[in-house]
Amino acid sequence: MTVVPLPPAEASRCKRLKASTHREHDSVDQLVVAARPFESRERYARFLQVQYQFHGSLVGLYQDEQLNRQLPGLHGLSRFAAVQQDMQDLLLQQPPLPTRVRVSPAQALGWLYCCEGSNLGAAFLFKWAQHLGLDGTCGARHLAAHPQGRALHWQAFVAGVDELSLTQLQETEAIDGAIAAFDAYRSHLHNVFDARH
Ligand code: HEM
Known part of the structure; x- marks a missing residue:
């Protein structure tokens, strides 16, 4: 097991969030790969269900x-509409709207950190989706890079989150929120993929 040293308290908030969720990220990343969502369009359709549940809940x-x-500008960052559009592209029926996550504003920062950060790893997923003939105009819209580019877009989000002033309790809540978000993603993966291997 890799032991990730926690950054000093003066490190930026997002760096602390990253260090505190390193293990969660690796576990989710491995589970996504193990689910083989890009092996076929049928499996990709299941992956869209996971994305639908996660992004829809946020x-x-x-x-x-x-x-x-x-x-x-936060309201413009949600990728849920793009996930819905991807499902329409592939003629998939959409389940009822997911229950919305209700958390404190500080916990919400952790959830948003998790969701926005997932757009970085999505660079790989987007490439794999292209092997299925999908792209930013059909079926894989929600994995496409932001027009600004993934890195710039992420840096802008991180700068916004890092600048906020939070109490110590809220800092802890933000970390709890990020961990809860990864946990939620993991359960969506289990629910969708394990139930119908
Ligand atoms: C196969 C699936 C995945 C792969 C291969 C992957 C890969 C990556 C990579 C390479 C980065 C770092 C990119 C960089 O620093 O430029 C990253 C960052 C991140 N990913 Fe993933 N990821 C995956 C799935 C996910 C999922 C499902 C989530 C959330 C539900 C997620 C959340 C994050 C977050 C929050 C970051 C930002 C870390 C930080 O720099 O603070 N990833 N991912």
Whole structure:
């Protein structure tokens, strides 16, 4: 097992979030690979179900007024509409809208960190999706890079989150939120893939 040293308290908030969720990330990353979502369109359809559940559950956070005051433009970052569009492209029926995550504003920052960060790893997923004949105009819209580019887009988000002033309790809540978000993603993966191997 790799032991990741925690960064000093003065490290930026997102660096602390990264260090605190390193293990969760690796576990989710390995589970996604093990689920072989890019082996066929049938398996990719299941992966879209996972994305639908996860991104759909966060819509309320992306639309939240207070969070949008803290992170201007947040409402435009949700990828749920793109996931829905991807499902339509592939003529997949959409399940009922997922239950929205209800958490404190500080926990929400952790959930958003997890969701926005997933767009970095999506660079790989996007390439794999292209082997299935899918791209940013059909079936894999939600995995496509932001027009600004993934790195710039991520840096802007990180800068916004790092600048916020939080109490010590809220810092802990943000980390708890990020861990809960990875846990939630893991359960969506299990629910969708394990149930029907
Ligand atoms: C096969 C699946 C995945 C792969 C291969 C992958 C790979 C990566 C890679 C390479 C990075 C670092 C990119 C960089 O620093 O430029 C990254 C970052 C990140 N990924 Fe993943 N990822 C995967 C799935 C996920 C999922 C499902 C989530 C969330 C539900 C997630 C959340 C994050 C977060 C939050 C970061 C940002 C870490 C930071 O720099 O603070 N990833 N991922």
